[in-house]
């Protein structure tokens with residue numbers, strides 16, 4: 001079968017599943033959000049990570065249906081966790097949105113419908129977009145980002161620093177969160193230059209009222225260094241790997 005057909009059938013057959021990786025408030029080590037990460041339970045090839053199908057799905061368009069399913073399922077799951085534990089520290093889910101999915105004419109409507117179906121508040125949802133999305137058709141994209149933020153949905157730039165956007169450019173962008181790419185975090189303990197760069201980004205982001213999430217934290221020392229810089233949120237194997245939904249309640253504490 002053609003890949004596009006396989007992926008479309010996989011949506012219908014409910015072969016996609018989600019893992020979730022905690023996003024942690026660094027000072028308190030409290031889980032305040034989780035990022036949804038899609039996997040494909042392939043009928044013959046077993047469990048496949050995004051590496052095996054997301055790029056193809058982006059090219060053939062199947063990513064639109066997959067991504068909208070991810071958003072609906074992630075919101076449904078968050079609603080379930082919140083209902084089971086009204087005092088949970090979990091405030092939001094973070095969902096990756098591919099450029100093609102974002103550019104679909106009805107994307108803002110899809111978000112609206114997903115929130116409504118799940119009975120979710122707009123601030124339960126953080127949408128992760130890429131720097132490249134914003135650089136093409138900037139006007140249309142910015143208009144839609146404004147519409148989403150007017151609804152109360154928050155926007156993050158994923159893998160920040162790997163693309164071409166500068167901090168001065170970001171000042172004009174309707175976004176709330178920078179997810180600072182792992183490649184910036186990797187060397188903060190070993191390279192004074194890299195440490196200085198991340199320190200400067202965190203300070204500038206703070207002055208622009210942007211929240212920083214440091215990605216790919218693998219060591220306690222990195223966590224401590226980021227905390228000292230004033231970076232409030234982190235994600236990475238040091239805190240938790242992506243896990244199945246049933247494992248999340250044990251990782252999230254109460255809100256107080």
Ligand code: G
Nearest residue numbers: 036037038049050054067070096097098242
């Ligand atoms: O944990 P991990 O191997 O899941 O993720 C690999 C890559 O796949 C990451 O870059 C991540 O952003 C991407 N990814 C994971 N889930 C989704 C999704 O639902 N939609 C899109 N577009 N990308 C995803």
Ligand code: G
Nearest residue numbers: 096158159215216217218235236237238242
């Ligand atoms: O591109 P995006 O940031 O959405 O990708 C998330 C990816 O990063 C997932 O594949 C996830 O499994 C991976 N990841 C998360 N934390 C760590 C980490 O601490 N180390 C490494 N190597 N990968 C991580």
Ligand code: MN
Nearest residue numbers: 035096128158
């Ligand atoms: Mn991401």
Ligand code: NA
Nearest residue numbers: 158159179215
């Ligand atoms: Na990232």
